[in-house]
Amino acid sequence: MRPVDQASPAEEVELAARESYGRLLAWLTSRCGSISMAEDALADALAEAVRRWPEVGVPDNTEAWLLTVARRRLIDEQRRQGRRADAETKLRTAEQIRLTVSASEAAESPLGSGVPDRRLELLFTCAHPDVDPAMRTPLMLQTVLGLTAEQIGSAMLVAPKTIGQRLVRVKRRIARDGLPFEIPPDDQLPERLTYVLDAVYAAYGVGYDDANDAASAAAGLAGEAIWLAALLVQLLPEHAEPKGLYALLCLSEARRPARRDAAGRFVPLEEQDTAMWNQDLIESGEIALWRAAQQGQSGRFQIEGSIQSMHAHRARTGVTDWVRIGEAYRLLLRVSPSLGAAIGCAAALGRTGRTTEALTVLDGLDVDRVERHQPYWAVRAWLLASAGQDASGAYDRAIGLTADDAVRTWLLDQRTTA
Amino acid sequence: MQVMMLIQETPEDFADRNGPAAEAYWGKWMAFSAACGDKVVGGNILGDGSTGVTITVRDGERQIQDGPFADSKESLGGYMIFEVDSMDEAIELASNCPAAASAHVELRPTVDMNAG
Numbered sequence: 399m400r401p402v403d404q405a406s407p408a409e410e411v412e413l414a415a416r417e418s419y420g421r422l423l424a425w426l427t428s429r430c431g432s433i434s435m436a437e438d439a440l441a442d443a444l445a446e447a448v449r450r451w452p453e454v455g456v457p458d459n460t461e462a463w464l465l466t467v468a469r470r471r472l473i474d475e476q477r478r479q480g481r482r483a484d485a486e487t488k489l490r491t492a493e494q495i496r497l498t499v500s501a502s503e504a505a506e507s508p509l510g511s512g513v514p515d516r517r518l519e520l521l522f523t524c525a526h527p528d529v530d531p532a533m534r535t536p537l538m539l540q541t542v543l544g545l546t547a548e549q550i551g552s553a554m555l556v557a558p559k560t561i562g563q564r565l566v567r568v569k570r571r572i573a574r575d576g577l578p579f580e581i582p583p584d585d586q587l588p589e590r591l592t593y594v595l596d597a598v599y600a601a602y603g604v605g606y607d608d609a610n611d612a613a614s615a616a617a618g619l620a621g622e623a624i625w626l627a628a629l630l631v632q633l634l635p636e637h638a639e640p641k642g643l644y645a646l647l648c649l650s651e652a653r654r655p656a657r658r659d660a661a662g663r664f665v666p667l668e669e670q671d672t673a674m675w676n677q678d679l680i681e682s683g684e685i686a687l688w689r690a691a692q693q694g695q696s697g698r699f700q701i702e703g704s705i706q707s708m709h710a711h712r713a714r715t716g717v718t719d720w721v722r723i724g725e726a727y728r729l730l731l732r733v734s735p736s737l738g739a740a741i742g743c744a745a746a747l748g749r750t751g752r753t754t755e756a757l758t759v760l761d762g763l764d765v766d767r768v769e770r771h772q773p774y775w776a777v778r779a780w781l782l783a784s785a786g787q788d789a790s791g792a793y794d795r796a797i798g799l800t801a802d803d804a805v806r807t808w809l810l811d812q813r814t815t816a
Numbered sequence: 817m818q819v820m821m822l823i824q825e826t827p828e829d830f831a832d833r834n835g836p837a838a839e840a841y842w843g844k845w846m847a848f849s850a851a852c853g854d855k856v857v858g859g860n861i862l863g864d865g866s867t868g869v870t871i872t873v874r875d876g877e878r879q880i881q882d883g884p885f886a887d888s889k890e891s892l893g894g895y896m897i898f899e900v901d902s903m904d905e906a907i908e909l910a911s912n913c914p915a916a917a918s919a920h921v922e923l924r925p926t927v928d929m930n931a932g
Contacts (some may be wrong), residue, residue, distance in 0.1 A: 554903070555902075555907050555908050556904055557903055557907060560903065626863055769906075770851075772926075793847075794846070794847045794851075795847075795850070797844065797847035797848075798847035798848045798849070798852070798912065799851050799912055800912060800919070801911045801912045801916070803914070803917035803918070808841070
């Protein structure tokens with residue numbers, strides 16, 4: 399037993415849960431084939447830790463301790479289910495479940511904790527094509543990171559009760575349909591990987607523009623998304639796109655401290671003080687991009703990462719190369735067309751004085767898709783104002799679609815001076 | 817479905833309505849309600865708490881007091897009624913409400929007395 403001098407047992411439980419949750423849950427799921435059953439067993443183990451650790455002290459290997467308790471719960475539950483002999487239950491029987499970690503599996507474990515890492519399989523299950531795309535991100539956040547329905551709901555603008563019910567339903571469907579808990583075969587892997595990367599990017603994208611307060615739910619999610627991207631880089635070293643995503647997230651996140659001035663006012667990218675950018679994050683992003691480039695597999699996330707890298711260059715050169723950024727956005731539009739790529743392209747064109755062309759790009763977008771999309775209206779308003787046209791309507795739209803008070807105030811000022 | 821948004825505002829918000837920041841205050845609200853478009857089917861702006869009266873009747877005893885019932889910092893500044901397909905949609909609209917950033921807003925689905 400370790401002496402409890404730095405952290406309280408309650409904090410130790412939280413720390414162990416934070417570090418081990420996804421790994422333990424993934425392993426338990428791989429054994430019993432049901433995410434919900436694995437979650438219940440792990441929740442029981444964590445509750446037991448909260449009760450026991452203050453009495454007996456924090457165990458040396460918290461992960462092994464939690465695994466032993468969770469495994470016991472899983473066996474009890476299996477026996478209970480077995481007695482019910484429910485023919486409908488597709489769960490494997492207790493005999494089929496190997497509830498001991500074999501020596502070979504223990505050797506696979508990268509951290510030497512004795513628990514083999516099955517998180518990659520779990521990520522692929524969460525982002526399986528048969529899982530509703532809207533539920534992939536929340537499912538990952540809950541299973542791999544152990545976030546609560548309240549945390550997920552706050553970040554994703556859904557009532558916690560609603561997101562909780564949807565998660566229960568999606569997990570039931572995964573069990574019922576017997577969705578595989580495996581790394582897809584090589585021929586399917588690149589496509590399946592894009593679903594996983596998309597879901598991680600969506601976690602980061604939630605509230606990127608709105609929530610700059612580091613304590614807010616959405617900003618907290620940014621950190622979790624970077625963590626997931628780093629995990630994918632580690633678990634799939636042969637693939638370049640996870641590194642592209644990781645670079646994209648690091649380079650975007652690096653600017654967070656500069657997005658507000660000392661008085662809490664919003665500062666747009668081109669006016670940000672580059673001294674406030676997080677150099678460590680920029681460096682991590684640049685290294686990841688460079689490593690990805692060595693692998694000679696181009697892809698959407700590497701292009702997006704390189705665009706952010708071009709923005710980061712201003713810290714060294716003092717200027718932003720909008721021509722090259724515009725070219726990168728055009729390439730991105732060809733490789734992977736999206737609303738964000740089109741708006742980024744229009745913004746870059748506007749910066750090089752090609753306002754009319756930029757407005758043409760925006761006019762080409764589907765009206766229904768942009769109607770409630772704040773960045774579209776903000777860029778449109780700025781372009782109209784630079785062209786000397788009436789921008790007040792577009793500014794109003796952007797202001798009305800903004801949740802962040804600092805951004806709202808900035809847009810109100812822009813409208814007045816336009 | 818119809819969902820009512822109860823808008824709580826701070827004393828500063830109420831002061832901004834007629835103060836030097838009035839233009840910014842109303843600008844936010846005009847932009848917000850414009851962005852909600854035809855999802856808004858009703859609503860009103862309310863006078864601040866000091867203009868209200870609270871009435872209670874207990875065991876036949878009637879009490880009439882000036883001001884709001886509870887003395888909290890935030891008070892009801894107005895309401896809006898949304899016609900939406902789901903609570904998710906109402907949450908998305910409400911999260912851009914200026915009062916959500918300064919105080920808070922609460923969403924409640926209305927009960928359809930004619931249903932089933």
